Amino acid sequence: MYGISMGTRIRRSPYHAATVAAGVTSFTTYNHMLMPTSYGDPQAEYRRLIDGVAMWDVAVERQIALKGPDAQRLAQALCCRELSKLKPGQGRYVALCDHRGVLINDPVLLLHEDGTIWLFIADSDVLLWARAVAAERRLDVEVEEEDIAPLAVQGPKAEDVIADLFGEDIRAIRHFGFREERLGDIPLVLARSGWSKQGGFELYLRDSRRATELWNRVAEAGAPYDIGPGAPNPSERIESGLLSVGADTDDATTPFEVRMERFVDLEIDADVIGLPALQAEAARGPKRHQLGVVFPKAAPDSHAERLTLTSGNRRVGEITATAPSPRMGKTIGLALVSREVEPGAALDTILPDGRSAPVELRELPFL
């Protein structure tokens, strides 16, 4: 494995010291910040997520706040999902598209009592995008990145850990629902959320100086459940068909191509960026769709490059990510392919080492 150089251009997470103490071994970068990716034992990290409970430093889910009289107007301009019926304390998974209807980010959006909106963003500079739109439209809104550091607690035992920390009534919080909490005097927002399908919560720490303390409190509460450190898991997310914008998408990918159609509302009474393009695409049908791939035999040596998919000698798409699936006992992946090919199709791909390998297309999610 190659080393990662550190410097001030790529920020450390407020949980950095805690993750170092927990034995972090590798990082990636996301939103100009370091994110732990492993603590040296990928099998154990996967198992904790599937069978137990894991805690993840996901402070890289940077938090963009829209504040002021036009906050909801800006949010609706940015999101191609109807927001008018959203109530304070609720959240939504939303698609942000550009004027061509191309997906540029897929944040979770939360609405606060005072009308402030939070976007927890994937890896692109939504701060620049939202500020450009707000200023060019002369909206009366502030767009700021706030001092909020998400810590995820994920896995089937996550709810028990969170209930031990915050009380039994947290079990009533619905998916993407949230509320203000304190852990002792540590201020945070507690949300049922997280980038896995194993269930769990995210703690949005409101004061980054308390990060190590919060990490340790969660580790302590989780000890009876064998909690351990982890990170968003490539195997689980592909098994579950979770989207990674930037990995699974390119500069032409629309929400319809990556199974986000139920998060797109085509009849919104507002000037929504990309909506006319999405209406046109809905009418004519998308060019591609996202499917799963299974490698029945040879698996790729590397996940770092997209792999071309062919049918006969015809290029029909790309594999955008691969990972071993411990539960399926095979290497699996996500693919963006022409609508002409359907689940069940047998295709070929070229591995990074030049060998050809057969793959089968599947419906998503795998599990």
Place this chain on the structure above:
Amino acid sequence: MYGISMGTRIRRSPYHAATVAAGVTSFTTYNHMLMPTSYGDPQAEYRRLIDGVAMWDVAVERQIALKGPDAQRLAQALCCRELSKLKPGQGRYVALCDHRGVLINDPVLLLHEDGTIWLFIADSDVLLWARAVAAERRLDVEVEEEDIAPLAVQGPKAEDVIADLFGEDIRAIRHFGFREERLGDIPLVLARSGWSKQGGFELYLRDSRRATELWNRVAEAGAPYDIGPGAPNPSERIESGLLSVGADTDDATTPFEVRMERFVDLEIDADVIGLPALQAEAARGPKRHQLGVVFPKAAPDSHAERLTLTSGNRRVGEITATAPSPRMGKTIGLALVSREVEPGAALDTILPDGRSAPVELRELPFL
């Protein structure tokens, strides 16, 4: 050193295979792409840049093209530097500001014969920013990232290497000047440019499939000059006072605060983003300025965190980057400090390990 995880979200450079063959040992990320940062011998890499010639994979300088009837109108809206007198074949170092006059990127801008404009960007999503402005203003312009892979040849012997490859008349190319070239049948643009003050050129490869071939041609031509691989050098760039947007700047930094006043024109006859804010700031004077710091004694153990600067018990600014200076024999750094403190001032800082250390403020550049 921690490992770096690889995946499809962070792209590999077209020169990746060549840099692996050359012995790359560590990377950073920049514009959602891997950039080599070392080949395992920092001293040799620095020396080649200062005394000889080095070749750098800087494909992460992503290239945003503005094309169409309104390309120059969009460029002028984005840049607070007068562009009307720019001629084809010329380039400019420019500041991109947001509507508050805050610096968001500092690209090199090139104007082509056909009116197309190229921006070689620092590490932020200018593609999103430029597209938002273009679409909201309904400009007739395409904004695309093109398949251009910059390779830098830097150091006092760089011009000799480039002259051996392309002919003696390249010596006449002025700073930021450029021209279309071919190396055999490899299409590229040759520019006198590069992120060092040691002189040199950048080769903007127009076909990424030829990347290994171009790398090898340059390595071969450079062999008589002892060329070797390297990367943008933290020591040299701080000695030379080169700006790293995102490292040396924050969400309030203006061009005036980081010595870019000569790249700002306050009287541009166009709707330039941020110009009114910059005019107001020029009238009242910036709050901070960028200066050098020298550590006469203890040096920081780490470059990964900003360090607070104090005068007595008063916080007067931050050190934004540090590195050892082999030529000065001391650790040096860049700081963003209140205008109240001047070069020559003796300040204190808190090192990452908690120790206090004295520092002296200096004018930039150091060398």
